[in-house]
Amino acid sequence: MSDGIFRRVAIAGNPNTGKSTIFNALTGLRQKVGNYPGVTVEKKTGKFFSSHGEAMELIDLPGSYSLQVRSPDEAVARDLLLGRIAGVARPDVIIAVVDASNLDRHLYIAAQMLELGIPVVVALNMVDVAEEHGLVIDLMALRERLGVPVIPMVASKGTGIIELKQAVSRTPLHKPEQRAQLPIVYETELAALGKKLPYPAETARLEAMLLLSLDDTGLAEQCDPAHRADVAAAQARLRTHGIDPLAAPVDARYDWVAAICTAVIHRHGEDSDGLTISDRLDIVLTHKLWGWLAFLGMMTAMFLCIFLVAKWPMDWISAVVDAVASWTKTKLPDGDLQSLVSDGVIHGVGAVVVFLPQILILFFFLGLLEDSGYMARAAFIMDRLMSRVGLHGKSFVPMLSSFACAIPGIMATRTIENRKDRFVTILVAPLMSCSARLPVYTLMIALLLPAAGLWEKAGIMLSMYLLGIVAAFGMAWLFKKTLLRSETPMLLLELPPYRAPAIRGIIQRMWERGVIFLRRAGTVILALNIILWALLHYPKPADKSAPESERIANSIGGRAGKMIEPAIAPLGFDWKIGIGLVGSFAAREVFVSTMSQVYDVTDDDKDKLMDRVGAAMTAEKRETGAPMFTPLVCLSIMVFYVLAMQCLSTVAIVRRETNSWRWPLFQIAYMNALAWLASFLVYQGGKLLGWQ
Amino acid sequence: MDNAPTPSEPLSTLQPGQRGKVTAIVLPGASRGRIMEMGLTIGATIEVVRFAPLGDPMELKVRGFHLSLRKADAAGIQVARL
Ligand SMILES: Nc1nc2c(ncn2[C@@H]2O[C@H](COP(=O)(O)OP(=O)(O)O)[C@@H](O)[C@H]2O)c(=O)[nH]1
Numbered sequence: 001m002s003d004g005i006f007r008r009v010a011i012a013g014n015p016n017t018g019k020s021t022i023f024n025a026l027t028g029l030r031q032k033v034g035n036y037p038g039v040t041v042e043k044k045t046g047k048f049f050s051s052h053g054e055a056m057e058l059i060d061l062p063g064s065y066s067l068q069v070r071s072p073d074e075a076v077a078r079d080l081l082l083g084r085i086a087g088v089a090r091p092d093v094i095i096a097v098v099d100a101s102n103l104d105r106h107l108y109i110a111a112q113m114l115e116l117g118i119p120v121v122v123a124l125n126m127v128d129v130a131e132e133h134g135l136v137i138d139l140m141a142l143r144e145r146l147g148v149p150v151i152p153m154v155a156s157k158g159t160g161i162i163e164l165k166q167a168v169s170r171t172p173l174h175k176p177e178q179r180a181q182l183p184i185v186y187e188t189e190l191a192a193l194g195k196k197l198p199y200p201a202e203t204a205r206l207e208a209m210l211l212l213s214l215d216d217t218g219l220a221e222q223c224d225p226a227h228r229a230d231v232a233a234a235q236a237r238l239r240t241h242g243i244d245p246l247a248a249p250v251d252a253r254y255d256w257v258a259a260i261c262t263a264v265i266h267r268h269g270e271d272s273d274g275l276t277i278s279d280r281l282d283i284v285l286t287h288k289l290w291g292w293l294a295f296l297g298m299m300t301a302m303f304l305c306i307f308l309v310a311k312w313p314m315d316w317i318s319a320v321v322d323a324v325a326s327w328t329k330t331k332l333p334d335g336d337l338q339s340l341v342s343d344g345v346i347h348g349v350g351a352v353v354v355f356l357p358q359i360l361i362l363f364f365f366l367g368l369l370e371d372s373g374y375m376a377r378a379a380f381i382m383d384r385l386m387s388r389v390g391l392h393g394k395s396f397v398p399m400l401s402s403f404a405c406a407i408p409g410i411m412a413t414r415t416i417e418n419r420k421d422r423f424v425t426i427l428v429a430p431l432m433s434c435s436a437r438l439p440v441y442t443l444m445i446a447l448l449l450p451a452a453g454l455w456e457k458a459g460i461m462l463s464m465y466l467l468g469i470v471a472a473f474g475m476a477w478l479f480k481k482t483l484l485r486s487e488t489p490m491l492l493l494e495l496p497p498y499r500a501p502a503i504r505g506i507i508q509r510m511w512e513r514g515v516i517f518l519r520r521a522g523t524v525i526l527a528l529n530i531i532l533w534a535l536l537h538y539p540k541p542a543d544k545s546a547p548e549s550e551r552i553a554n555s556i557g558g559r560a561g562k563m564i565e566p567a568i569a570p571l572g573f574d575w576k577i578g579i580g581l582v583g584s585f586a587a588r589e590v591f592v593s594t595m596s597q598v599y600d601v602t603d604d605d606k607d608k609l610m611d612r613v614g615a616a617m618t619a620e621k622r623e624t625g626a627p628m629f630t631p632l633v634c635l636s637i638m639v640f641y642v643l644a645m646q647c648l649s650t651v652a653i654v655r656r657e658t659n660s661w662r663w664p665l666f667q668i669a670y671m672n673a674l675a676w677l678a679s680f681l682v683y684q685g686g687k688l689l690g691w692q
Numbered sequence: 693m694d695n696a697p698t699p700s701e702p703l704s705t706l707q708p709g710q711r712g713k714v715t716a717i718v719l720p721g722a723s724r725g726r727i728m729e730m731g732l733t734i735g736a737t738i739e740v741v742r743f744a745p746l747g748d749p750m751e752l753k754v755r756g757f758h759l760s761l762r763k764a765d766a767a768g769i770q771v772a773r774l
Contacts, residue, residue: 104755105731215721246721250728254736288745380760384746387762393749490723490765491749492730495758 006054008089009168010080012061012113013097014106016373016496018125019060020505021155022097026165027058043076050169051162059091078210081116082203093119093168100130100137100152104261110146111180111253117202119173122150123164128157133276134268141264147178156502180256185241186248189234196230212238212245278373278497285377295381298374302365303465306358306435307458313357321350336537343597344533345526351439351593352521356514359435362404363513367506373498375400383491389473390480392491395425399472402432403465406650408513410657420486424479426657427667430650431472433465433642436588440641443592446614448634468642471674520649528590532557532583536597552598557582571640571676572633572683574622584646591641632691636683644675701773704750704766706740712771713737719768727769731755738771 013019027046044060061077076085083090096113098106113120122142130137143150149167153160182190193211194204211223211231219228235245275283284290325346332338369375375397383393394416402409409429416422433441441464445457480486535557541550552558553575560582561575568578576598583594592613599616620628645651645668654664700715714736717724731754732738741751741758749762 102756105757108729108731213725215724218721246725247728247734250725251733254731254733282742282751286742286744286751291745376760380749380751381745383760383762384744384748387748392762393760490719490726491760491762492726492765493749493760494730495751495760497758 004055005057006050007092007168008057008059009093009095010059010061010091011095011097012077012109013123014099014109015494016499017097017099017106018153018155019097021502022095022123022125022153022161022164023058023060024505024508025155025158025161048165051166052169054169056168081118082206083200090118093121093173095121095123095164095168097123097125100124100127101133101135103137103265104258107257107260108253111257114146114148114176114179115206117175120148120176121164121167122146122148123153123155123160124150125153125155125160127152128154136266136268138264138266142260145178145260145263146176148174148176180249180252182248182252183241183243186238186243186245189238193227193230193234196227209249213249215246276497281498282377282495285374286381291377291381295378298369302362303462305365306361307461310357310361314354317354317356318350321346321353325350339537340530340533344529347596348529348533348590348593349521349526351596352525352589353518355435355439355589356517358438359404359517360510360514362435363510364506366401366404367509368501370397371499371501371506373496376493376495379493380495383493389477391421391424391476393493394491395421395476398425398429399432402429402434404513405434405436406430406432406647407653410650410653413657418486420484421480423658423663424476424484426654427479427663427670428472428476430645430647430667430671431468431475431643433468434588434647436647437464437641439589439592441638443595443614443617444634444638446611447617447629448631450614450618464638464642467639471643471678475670475674524649525590528583529593532590532594533597535560536579552576557598570684571679572630572636574628576620576628577637581640581646584641584644585648588641588646632683632686635686636679639682640675640679642675643671643678645671699772700770702767703738703740703752703761703769703771704763706771706773708740708742711737711739711774713774714769715772716770717768718770719765723765723768727761727765730759731757732759732769737774738769 011019011023023044023046026048028048044062046058046060048056048058050056059080061080062074079085080088081090081094094113094116096110098110110120110122124137124139124142127137137152139150139152149170151160151164151167153164155161189212190205190208193208194201197204197207197211199207211219211227212235214222214231219231223231238245238248285294325342328342328346329338332341369378378400379393379396382396386392386395395413397415398409398412400409401412406429409432410426413422413425413429416425441461445460448460449456536552536555538555541554553562557579558575561578564578564582565573565575568581573581579598580591580594583590595617596613599613599620617629618627622628651664651668654667655661658664701712703712703714706712714732714734716734717727717732719727736754739753741753743750744760749760750766752759752761752766
C-alpha cells in the first residue's frame with residue numbers, strides 16, 4: 001500500500017475482555033490518538049510489525065461494540081467496518097477479543113464479526129480465568145465451528161501475543177465461511193433489499209439487516225426516504241411469517257453461540273453454583289450499609305491522599321521553582337528581562353506545575369476504581385440518586401472524573417447513549433471542583449483561617465466540593481426539566497467481575513495525562529503568563545521611581561481590572577482581584593500566579609511561593625485601611641471559583657464534543673451568572689449578618 | 693408472540709435468588725434491541741441477584757454475567773418463574 005502499511009488490523013471486543021492489554025502488548029509505545037474525520041470520536045491507532053517484518057496498523061474500535069448503534073462511539077465502529085467513512089478503507093483483518101471464561105456471551109461479538117466478510121482472528125483471552133472456573137475449551141472444535149483461527153491467550157502475562165501476531169500476518173487470509181443461520185425467508189428478504197441499496201455487494205446484506213432491525217422511529221431517523229417503503233414492506237412480510245425482524249438475527253446468533261458452547265466447553269468439578277470471589281465482594285460492596293461506608297471510605301481515602309500525600313512532592317517542586325528563579329536573578333541583569341523570566345515565566349508556570357502531583361494521584365485512583373471494576377458498582381449504588389435529577393448511573397463516572405479535570409470527564413460522557421442526557425452531563429460536569437481549583441481553595445483557606453488546624457481546613461475544602469456537587473445536581477435537574485427534556489433513558493450497565501487492577505497500565509495512562517497537563521503548562525499557561533506579565537508591566541509609568549502599586553494601577557491589566565470593578569464590587573472584590581479573575585478566564589490555575597505578579601511578590605523571606613503570596617495578600621488593605629482579604633471576601637472568592645466557568649480548554653472540548661458553539665457559550669453564560677449570584681448572596685448576606 | 697406454558701409476570705416482581713425464563717420483551721424498539729443484544733433474548737434464563745441499596749436498580753445474572761437494569765425497564769420484560 002501507498003503509506004507503507006502492509007495490513008490494517010482492527011481490534012474489537014466487549015469492555016473488560018483485555019482489548020487494551022492486547023493493543024498495548026502488540027504496539028508497545030507506538031501508539032497515536034487522533035480523531036476520525038468529521039466526528040469527535042477518538043481514533044486510537046498503533047503500529048506493529050508482522051512476523052515477516054512488514055508494517056501493520058492496529059486500529060482500536062471504539063465503544064462497546066455493536067452494529068446497532070446508540071452512541072457516537074458505536075457509530076464510528078460500525079461505519080469503519082462497513083466502509084462507510086469516505087477515504088478510509090475497511091480493515092484487512094479483524095481481531096475479535098473474547099473472554100474465555102464467559103464464551104456464552106462474548107462469542108456474540110465474534111458471531112457479528114463473521115458476518116462482515118472480512119477475515120477474522122479470534123483472540124480467546126483470559127484462558128487462565130476460565131481454567132480457574134474449571135472450564136476446558138476444546139480449541140480444535142472451536143476453530144472448526146467458527147471456521148477461523150482461534151488463539152488462546154493470557155494477555156496480561158503476554159501469553160499468545162506472538163501466535164496472535166502470526167495469525168494476522170499469514171498470507172493469504174481467508175474470509176469467514178461460517179455464520180449464524182437466519183430463517184430462509186429472512187435471508188431472501190435480505191438479498192432482495194440488499195440489491196436495492198446503494199452499497200457494495202460485500203456489505204449490502206448487513207446494511208439491509210441493520211435497516212430491517214429498526215423500529216418506526218429508527219426508520220424515520222436513519223433510513224433514506226427512498227428505501228423506507230421497501231424496508232417497511234419487508235418487515236411486514238416477515239411478521240406475517242411470525243418472524244420479529246429485530247429479534248431474529250440476535251436470536252440466531254445467540255442460538256448459534258449457545259450450540260457452539262455446548263459442543264466445545266467441558267466443565268470440571270461443579271463450582272457453577274458456588275459464589276465466586278467477585279460475588280462475595282459484591283455482597284459487602286453493594287450492601288445497604290457496608291456498601292455506602294465502603295463508598296464513602298474510598299472517596300475519603302482518595303481525597304486525603306490528594307491533599308496529604310501530594311504535599312511532599314509539591315513542596316519539592318516549589319523549592320526547585322524558587323531555586324531556579326533566584327538563580328536566574330543572579331545571572332540576568334536587573335530590568336524587564338529579569339522580571340519577565342523570573343516572575344512571568346518561572347514563577348508563573350511553577351505555580352501551575354506544582355499541582356502535577358495532585359493530578360497524578362487523582363488519575364491513579366480513578367484508574368484503580370475503573371480497572372478493578374468498582375466504578376460500575378459506584379454507578380449501580382448511585383443510580384437511584386442520579387435518577388432523582390433525571391440522569392442515570394452512567395453520568396456518575398463522568399462527574400467523578402471531573403473532580404480531576406472536566407476534560408476527561410466530558411470525554412467520558414461518550415458512553416451515554418441518550419444525546420440530551422449526554423449534553424446535560426456535559427453542561428454540569430465543570431461544576432464539579434476540578435483539581436485546578438485546588439490552588440485557589442488552598443490559598444483562600446490559608447487566608448481565611450490562618451490558625452486553623454488540618455481538620456477545619458479539610459472541612460472548608462469539603463464544603464466547597466459539596467457546593468459544586470449540589471450545584472451540579474440542581475442544574476442537571478433544572479436542565480432536564482426545561483432545555484433538555486427527555487425520557488429517562490434505560491440503564492443497561494454491566495457489572496464486570498472484580499479483577500486485580502493492572503498497575504502498569506494505570507501508571508501508563510496516568511503518565512499520559514501528566515504529560516498532557518505539562519504540555520499545557522508549557523504552552524497555553526506559559527503564553528498566558530507572559531501576556532499577563534506584559535499586561536501588568538506596560539505601559540510603563542513616566543516616573544521611573546513610582547511605587548509598585550502605581551505601576552500596576554497604570555498598566556493595561558490594572559485598567560482592565562478597574563473597568564470591571566463596578567461589576568464585581570458587590571461581591572466584595574476590588575480591581576486587583578479583578579485582574580486575577582480576568583486571568584483565570586483562561587485557566588483557573590493562573591489565579592495564584594497572577595496574584596503573585598499583582599502583589600509583586602519578590603522578597604524571598606519565606607521559602608514557599610504560596611506562603612509568600614498569602615503573606616502579601618494578608619497585608620493588603622482597602623482604601624479605607626481595612627484589610628482587603630477578610631474571611632467573607634475569601635469565602636466569596638471561593639464560591640465564585642466553585643461555580644464559574646473559567647477554563648478555555650474546557651470550552652474547547654465542549655465545543656468539540658457538542659459540535660457547536662451554542663452549548664459552550666450557554667455554559668459560560670449560565671455558570672458565570674450562577675457564580676456571580678452565589679458570591680453576591682454570600683457577600684451581601686454575610687455583611688447583613690454582621691460578618692466581616 | 694407470547695404463548696408461554698406458565699403464567700408470566702414482570703421481571704421486576706421477582707425477588708433476589710429467584711429465576712425466570714424470558715417470555716416477552718415489551719419495550720420501545722431501541723431499548724428492546726439493546727436488551728436482546730446483551731443476551732436477554734426470549735428463552736434466556738435470568739436470575740435476580742439483588743437490588744441496589746436504595747431499592748433500585750436491580751442486578752441480574754444472565755448468560756454468566758451480571759447486568760444492572762432499572763425496575764421500571766425490567767417491568768417490560770415478562771418472565772415465567774422457574
Ligand atoms: N487474569 C487475566 N487478566 C487479564 C487478562 N487480560 C487482561 N487482563 C486484565 O483484565 C483487565 C481489563 O483489561 P483491559 O485490557 O483494560 O480490558 P478492555 O476493557 O477490554 O480494554 C485488566 O486489569 C487486565 O490486566 C488475562 O488474560 N487474564
